[in-house]
Amino acid sequence: MNGPTHHALFLHGPYDARLAPYTLRDGRPGETLLDVAAVGLCGSDLHYFKDGGIGAATIAQPFVPGHEFCGRLTCDDPELGLSRGTLVAVDPNKACGHCEYCERGHPNLCPNVEFIGAPPFDGAMTEQIWVPKSQVVPLPPHFTPLDGVMLEPLGVAIHAVDLAKPRLLERVALIGLGPIGLLILQVLKVAGAGEILAVDPQEHRRDLALRLGTTAVGASVEDIRGWTRNEGCPLVIEATNAPEGFRDAVRAAKIGGRAVLVGIPDGDVYTMPAAEARRRGLKIKFARRMGEVYPRAIALVEKRLVDVASLVSHQVGLDGAAAAFGRHAQNTPGVVKTLIYPSGQ
Ligand SMILES: [Zn+2]
Numbered sequence: 001m002n003g004p005t006h007h008a009l010f011l012h013g014p015y016d017a018r019l020a021p022y023t024l025r026d027g028r029p030g031e032t033l034l035d036v037a038a039v040g041l042c043g044s045d046l047h048y049f050k051d052g053g054i055g056a057a058t059i060a061q062p063f064v065p066g067h068e069f070c071g072r073l074t075c076d077d078p079e080l081g082l083s084r085g086t087l088v089a090v091d092p093n094k095a096c097g098h099c100e101y102c103e104r105g106h107p108n109l110c111p112n113v114e115f116i117g118a119p120p121f122d123g124a125m126t127e128q129i130w131v132p133k134s135q136v137v138p139l140p141p142h143f144t145p146l147d148g149v150m151l152e153p154l155g156v157a158i159h160a161v162d163l164a165k166p167r168l169l170e171r172v173a174l175i176g177l178g179p180i181g182l183l184i185l186q187v188l189k190v191a192g193a194g195e196i197l198a199v200d201p202q203e204h205r206r207d208l209a210l211r212l213g214t215t216a217v218g219a220s221v222e223d224i225r226g227w228t229r230n231e232g233c234p235l236v237i238e239a240t241n242a243p244e245g246f247r248d249a250v251r252a253a254k255i256g257g258r259a260v261l262v263g264i265p266d267g268d269v270y271t272m273p274a275a276e277a278r279r280r281g282l283k284i285k286f287a288r289r290m291g292e293v294y295p296r297a298i299a300l301v302e303k304r305l306v307d308v309a310s311l312v313s314h315q316v317g318l319d320g321a322a323a324a325f326g327r328h329a330q331n332t333p334g335v336v337k338t339l340i341y342p343s344g345q
């Protein structure tokens with residue numbers, strides 16, 4: 001038996017996003033049905049749009065993106081202790097819980113993961129979605145759908161800063177000021193980092209970084225080299241979508257420094273001269289999604305230690321989603337984060 005017909009935004013392949021009728025599948029044991037309140041357009045969704053995939057994860061058949069989302073319960077759920085209409089966030093990363101990596105406390109590295117909104121698992125750019133109850137994250141009562149959506153990218157930023165372990169008042173170079181970079185900037189300040197030297201080629205993102213408290217902001221990594229008299233910073237965090245992101249992180253790093261790479265490069269390739277990294281003797285970490293971060297993400301938003309609303313540049317309905325992908329792919333000035341409201345705002 002098939003469920004009701006909705007609409008969903010489907011990615012068919014590179015530069016091919018279409019709104020089309022979508023038949024809601026039946027729920028499975030342990031799932032609850034949500035009305036999607038809002039869903040964010042993430043840089044990784046954009047890779048599926050621009051490249052048709054990320055590495056081996058390719059779009060084999062049209063799929064519905066959307067892993068940053070929150071929704072309202074469509075009926076009372078005694079098991080969750082939540083009533084119909086309650087706004088909840090969803091952790092999209094359903095790890096298996098019993099592999100070596102899960103058992104070591106790294107559910108973000110689980111090879112058996114079912115990630116809502118990564119092929120072949122359809123995501124939330126539609127009106128209703130079944131989600132595992134284990135992934136439901138209750139929200140404080142005054143949270144808005146915007147707050148709920150931004151917890152997922154904020155979680156990615158928290159995980160990046162957890163990996164980076166900034167020392168108190170340590171100077172940090174931040175490469176890339178998209179939504180993740182702008183959230184990392186704010187989390188670094190909470191974590192006690194010192195001066196933050198940030199760069200991004202786009203002016204509106206630099207302006208936003210200044211408003212959100214970066215120490216200095218420039219257009220390219222050469223600015224960081226200039227400010228530090230070519231010495232570089234002891235800690236670098238990279239959050240770009242550029243194949244040169246890794247190279248820039250290396251160039252911004254001091255000899256013996258640490259670098260954390262968060263971004264996913266366009267085309268799934270890094271380009272850099274090896275000697276630059278090798279000769280500096282850098283310690284490099286790759287960030288993969290996030291660990292157990294939701295309670296801290298909620299606390300940061302609730303205590304207003306992080307401003308998530310300033311990052312949202314566009315809010316559209318489901319009928320505006322395909323155009324939003326186009327705007328993001330073209331780096332249209334003014335675009336930072338787009339939120340899609342499938343049932344209207
Ligand atoms: Zn994301």
Ligand SMILES: [Zn+2]
Nearest residue numbers: 096099102110
């Ligand atoms: Zn696992």
